[in-house]
Amino acid sequence: MSLLCPCTSGRSSQRDAKYSLNSAGPSGSGATGGANAGRGGRKLTPKQISDQIDEQIKQDKRRRRQERRILLLGTAASGKSTFLRSLRIIHKDQFDEREVRSFQAVIYANVWRGIMKLLFIKKQLGIKWESSKPGIAAVKSMLALESEIGQVNVVSCNITEDQFLRAAPHIRTLWCDSGVRESFERRHSVQGDEEFRDVGENLDYYLNQLDSIAMPGYRPTEAHILHSRRFTDSVFEKPLMYNGIPLLIIDIGGHTNERRKWAKTLRVFRGELQSVIYIIACSTFNEFYTKPATGELINKLDESFDCLRHLLEIKTELFTPDMSLIVFFNKDDLFSYKIETLRVNYAQYDTSFDSQRYDPTNLGHVREHLLRRLNVVLNASLQLKKYTHFTTSIDLSNVRRVFKDVQDTVMHNFIREALPT
Ligand SMILES: Nc1nc2c(ncn2[C@@H]2O[C@H](COP(=O)(O)OP(=O)(O)OP(=O)(O)O)[C@@H](O)[C@H]2O)c(=O)[nH]1
Ligand SMILES: [Mg+2]
Numbered sequence: 162m163s164l165l166c167p168c169t170s171g172r173s174s175q176r177d178a179k180y181s182l183n184s185a186g187p188s189g190s191g192a193t194g195g196a197n198a199g200r201g202g203r204k205l206t207p208k209q210i211s212d213q214i215d216e217q218i219k220q221d222k223r224r225r226r227q228e229r230r231i232l233l234l235g236t237a238a239s240g241k242s243t244f245l246r247s248l249r250i251i252h253k254d255q256f257d258e259r260e261v262r263s264f265q266a267v268i269y270a271n272v273w274r275g276i277m278k279l280l281f282i283k284k285q286l287g288i289k290w291e292s293s294k295p296g297i298a299a300v301k302s303m304l305a306l307e308s309e310i311g312q313v314n315v316v317s318c319n320i321t322e323d324q325f326l327r328a329a330p331h332i333r334t335l336w337c338d339s340g341v342r343e344s345f346e347r348r349h350s351v352q353g354d355e356e357f358r359d360v361g362e363n364l365d366y367y368l369n370q371l372d373s374i375a376m377p378g379y380r381p382t383e384a385h386i387l388h389s390r391r392f393t394d395s396v397f398e399k400p401l402m403y404n405g406i407p408l409l410i411i412d413i414g415g416h417t418n419e420r421r422k423w424a425k426t427l428r429v430f431r432g433e434l435q436s437v438i439y440i441i442a443c444s445t446f447n448e449f450y451t452k453p454a455t456g457e458l459i460n461k462l463d464e465s466f467d468c469l470r471h472l473l474e475i476k477t478e479l480f481t482p483d484m485s486l487i488v489f490f491n492k493d494d495l496f497s498y499k500i501e502t503l504r505v506n507y508a509q510y511d512t513s514f515d516s517q518r519y520d521p522t523n524l525g526h527v528r529e530h531l532l533r534r535l536n537v538v539l540n541a542s543l544q545l546k547k548y549t550h551f552t553t554s555i556d557l558s559n560v561r562r563v564f565k566d567v568q569d570t571v572m573h574n575f576i577r578e579a580l581p582t
Contacts, residue, residue, distance in 0.1 A: 185220050235415050237414070245389055261381060261386075272364070282344040288347070391415065394416075428479060439472075442465065445461035446499075494553045
């Protein structure tokens with residue numbers, strides 16, 4: 162790997178498998194695979210093998226010089242991987258069969274775990290069944306199936322299609338019960354360990370589409386893939402082409418124990434990054450979780466701002482002046498829904514909101530407040546080029562528009578740098 166991709170040597174990251182193949186030379190075979198045989202199976206001399214490797218290194222160096230690198234950062238579930246998936250769809254970088262199958266397994270696990278968590282929340286909040294008899298029977302059937310499967314989670318993704326199809330009628334019965342639906346609506350009011358109450362942002366989306374998911378031979382659609390949830394536990398590098406210029410998007414996990422990789426990755430790529438995109442899920446302004454170690458109640462939006470502040474203040478040396486920092490206020494769809502439709506009062510959750518001058522139920526006012534709040538964090542920090550966008554990572558047209566701006570920024574800086582001074 163280090164011969165093929167000198168740029169990744171020494172990094173504990175996963176470069177997209179497809180890319181490794183493509184970068185291995187015109188034949189599409191890896192350098193080692195092609196080392197003994199040329200085209201048509203002709204045996205190569207040691208000199209030819211050595212020339213092939215030299216050529217490969219030259220190509221890699223050329224690509225590496227041209228490559229524009231963008232790092233995605235942000236706390237857990239802010240939407241980094243979803244943004245990357247949307248970019249892949251827009252750039253027609255198709256998911257291969259293995260990936261589609263793994264999304265299918267993740268979606269099964271998302272639905273299964275999600276409905277079981279709703280039952281936990283229902284119990285915690287003392288919400289009654291609408292119809293207890295079918296509800297309790299469905300729970301018993303789910304538990305019986307679970308004892309057959311073992312613990313269901315998105316890491317092991319151990320539900321087969323057959324098992325999911327058997328569970329589907331019970332999941333449907335549960336989702337039809339108004340008590341279970343109420344548990345979904347009130348999920349954020351439950352305190353406690355994230356593991357037990359985080360049902361996934363898009364559980365209702367899947368449950369409302371259960372008929373298509375619970376079809377024999379189900380293949381996730383693009384929209385289903387974008388709604389799926391699996392946390393990132395490695396550094397994932399994805400190359401994409403934009404107008405003939407190679408881009409490398411680097412995605413890292415945002416869970417507390419994954420965050421120590423942020424500074425490491427910034428260090429490894431120091432001087433080679435064009436942009437950091439920091440993603441804040443603005444819809445989390447009224448969501449909390451309890452820190453397992455201290456029992457402290459944490460507001461998720463505050464945590465996002467705090468992590469950014471920490472990064473800019475403590476890791477100053479890792480940001481070079483030629484980099485741009487682009488902040489996405491993501492999950493704008495859910496954010497707008499909470500403010501405009503549910504009429505949630507933003508000021509209840511953010512004491513820095515000036516309710517004398519602004520209306521905490523007015524979407525425009527709350528957005529402006531978020532931008533002011535961000536400016537306080539950014540202005541106190543380095544002299545970076547800074548940009549902000551309100552985004553919805555599951556909305557391809559929104560991502561297409563926003564990423565065009567990002568690319569223009571990255572390319573503009575690239576062209577400016579390339580011009581003689
Ligand atoms: N409705 C909505 N859902 C979103 C949006 N962005 C992401 N999601 C969903 O939020 C969940 C989490 O998104 P991910 O992309 O996995 O989050 P992440 O930042 O990569 O999370 P980690 O890998 O744990 O750091 C997924 O179910 C996504 O489908 C958005 O803009 N709107
Ligand atoms: Mg991720």
